[in-house]
Amino acid sequence: xxxxxxxxxxxxxxxxxxxLSCAASGDTYSRRCxxxxxxxxxxxxxxxxxxxxFNGDTTYADSVKDRVAISQDNERKTVTLQMNxxxxxxxxxxYCAASGSNCxxxxxxxxxxxxxxxxxxxxxx
Numbered sequence: 001x002x003x004x005x006x007x008x009x010x011x012x013x014x015x016x017x018x019x020l021s022c023a024a025s026g027d028t029y030s031r032r033c034x035x036x037x038x039x040x041x042x043x044x045x046x047x048x049x050x051x052x053x054f055n056g057d058t059t060y061a062d063s064v065k066d067r068v069a070i071s072q073d074n075e076r077k078t079v080t081l082q083m084n085x086x087x088x089x090x091x092x093x094x095y096c097a098a099s100g101s102n103c104x105x106x107x108x109x110x111x112x113x114x115x116x117x118x119x120x121x122x123x124x125x
Contacts, residue, residue, distance in 0.1 A: 002026040002098040002114040004034075009094060009119030012086055018121060020081040022096030028053075030114060033103035034079045036070065038092040039118075045095060045109040051079055052103045059103060064090070086123045093118045 008020040024031050032054055037045040049070040050059045058070050069082045079096065097112035106112065 002030040004096045004116035006116040006119040009121045011122040017084045022079040030100045031098035033099045036081045037095045040092045050103040
């Protein structure tokens with residue numbers, strides 16, 4: 001089991017930055033892969049960034065590549081999503097999710113059994 005709590009959402013203008021945090025606890029092996037997903041109302045959750053907490057490997061969606069960085073602290077208890085040069089299309093509810101599987105093959109929200117409650121990000125033009 002893994003428990004996840006997000007924080008750090010808010011409202012910014014286009015070009016601004018936000019830092020989202022995911023406080024992770026519980027079984028370490030249940031959170032081998034931690035990912036951030038974005039969901040716009042009425043649509044599916046799409047992954048934005050993934051982190052293998054065991055070896056530090058990261059993967060980014062094409063829509064955010066070069067603007068977003070996912071990282072973890074030394075204790076592997078907090079995963080941070082640094083978002084820069086934000087665009088209105090980045091708006092949505094951001095969720096932290098965890099899985100005990102390797103990140104490489106995980107692209108669907110259904111593959112992640114553990115979720116946080118979400119934090120809203122709004123980017124205005």
